[in-house]
Amino acid sequence: MLFAIFALGLTFVYAVLGLLILLGYSPKRIDVFETIHYYAYLAVFGLFMLDLVIRVLLHTLRKNVIPE
Amino acid sequence: MSYLNRAINLWYSDVERRRRFQVLTILIAFAYGVLNSLALDRPEKQVTWETLGVILFLTVAFTAYYCVRTEAPMVRTEFVRLREMFENRRVLEVGLVSVILLAIASFVVYVPNERVQAASLDLRLGRAIATRSLDAVSINSLAKVFNTAAAYQVSLNPRLVNAAGNRLLDESRENPNAWPAALALMSYRTTSNKELAAVSPSNCIEVPSGSGVTLYVSDSAFNGVHCAQALDHIAWTNVVFENVTVVYHGGSTVLTNVQFKNCQFNLDYSPASLELAKLLTASNSVTISLPGNLR
Numbered sequence: 018m019l020f021a022i023f024a025l026g027l028t029f030v031y032a033v034l035g036l037l038i039l040l041g042y043s044p045k046r047i048d049v050f051e052t053i054h055y056y057a058y059l060a061v062f063g064l065f066m067l068d069l070v071i072r073v074l075l076h077t078l079r080k081n082v083i084p085e
Numbered sequence: 086m087s088y089l090n091r092a093i094n095l096w097y098s099d100v101e102r103r104r105r106f107q108v109l110t111i112l113i114a115f116a117y118g119v120l121n122s123l124a125l126d127r128p129e130k131q132v133t134w135e136t137l138g139v140i141l142f143l144t145v146a147f148t149a150y151y152c153v154r155t156e157a158p159m160v161r162t163e164f165v166r167l168r169e170m171f172e173n174r175r176v177l178e179v180g181l182v183s184v185i186l187l188a189i190a191s192f193v194v195y196v197p198n199e200r201v202q203a204a205s206l207d208l209r210l211g212r213a214i215a216t217r218s219l220d221a222v223s224i225n226s227l228a229k230v231f232n233t234a235a236a237y238q239v240s241l242n243p244r245l246v247n248a249a250g251n252r253l254l255d256e257s258r259e260n261p262n263a264w265p266a267a268l269a270l271m272s273y274r275t276t277s278n279k280e281l282a283a284v285s286p287s288n289c290i291e292v293p294s295g296s297g298v299t300l301y302v303s304d305s306a307f308n309g310v311h312c313a314q315a316l317d318h319i320a321w322t323n324v325v326f327e328n329v330t331v332v333y334h335g336g337s338t339v340l341t342n343v344q345f346k347n348c349q350f351n352l353d354y355s356p357a358s359l360e361l362a363k364l365l366t367a368s369n370s371v372t373i374s375l376p377g378n379l380r
Binding site: 023048053056078 | 089092093097107108111114115118119122132133136137144148211214215244248
């Protein structure tokens with residue numbers, strides 16, 4: 018859920034950046050916004066992937082215990 | 086095993102603490118990336134890897150802290166031993182074969198996807214020119230982007246290409262190290278020239294000796310993969326160069342309505358070359374007298 022909220026927020030910002038480009042906003046400022054958006058995306062994506070890898074690793078190490 | 090139980094508890098059950106830690110990690114990593122990129126103006130590639138390193142470090146540190154400092158969970162999970170992981174030989178064999186095949190495929194098979202590749206190159210281009218001053222890493226990155234785009238005929242975002250062209254040519258006036266990247270940009274620009282004038286094909290010609298313009302060439306097309314044509318001491322009118330390595334040593338030349346397509350450029354670093362580069366990156370058809378007004 019946490020990642021879905023972040024992903025939704027980043028998608029919204031991406032759409033806003035596209036709109037600003039269409040409206041002819043200053044390219045230099047858009048570059049700054051794009052950099053901020055990129056690092057926000059990188060942080061969320063990096064943590065999401067790490068979360069996934071850790072869970073898969075831990076799950077792999079679990080033993081399937083058949084109930085008697 | 087109790088540490089593994091605690092780790093399982095953290096990553097599967099203890100949502101509240103995990104969420105708190107994850108939000109904090111995202112904020113720290115984001116702040117680190119933005120600060121280093123925008124405030125300290127450091128290269129994007131380096132900051133990207135460092136940001137990922139920060140995330141990894143914080144995650145490992147927090148997990149270790151959690152495993153050491155918290156009580157063991159009431160529900161205990163059974164874990165396989167290392168030996169048991171290799172007991173199912175069929176699964177192990179299929180897994181190993183898949184890994185080997187994927188590794189071979191990633192090295193051998195190139196799967197071109199123009200749109201994805203263009204988006205990726207646009208992203209790299211944007212990052213390279215986002216820095217306030219073009220450092221060696223950014224210049225190198227720009228050269229790689231333009232060389233890749235030219236080699237695979239990938240169409241880049243024109244707005245970014247124009248911005249990169251202006252930055253590179255401005256930088257080239259002060260810094261000769263930026264010149265190879267500017268040449269790569271020129272080569273890329275000629276790959277996107279679609280419409281060429283219909284003129285009769287010719288072979289490359291030898292550069293005449295002497296000073297000033299000593300030879301006049303008009304209404305011709307030069308086309309050859311192994312052909313290198315020098316521009317010096319020749320006046321070119323209504324000429325098309327296609328698949329040619331264009332050489333310029335900074336001598337006198339006149340170009341009138343000259344077009345380039347899929348060309349490589351080998352221009353000596355000189356004020357005249359910079360003037361020519363400026364036109365080449367801006368227009369499909371070039372008209373210029375170098376050096377000075379020769380007509």
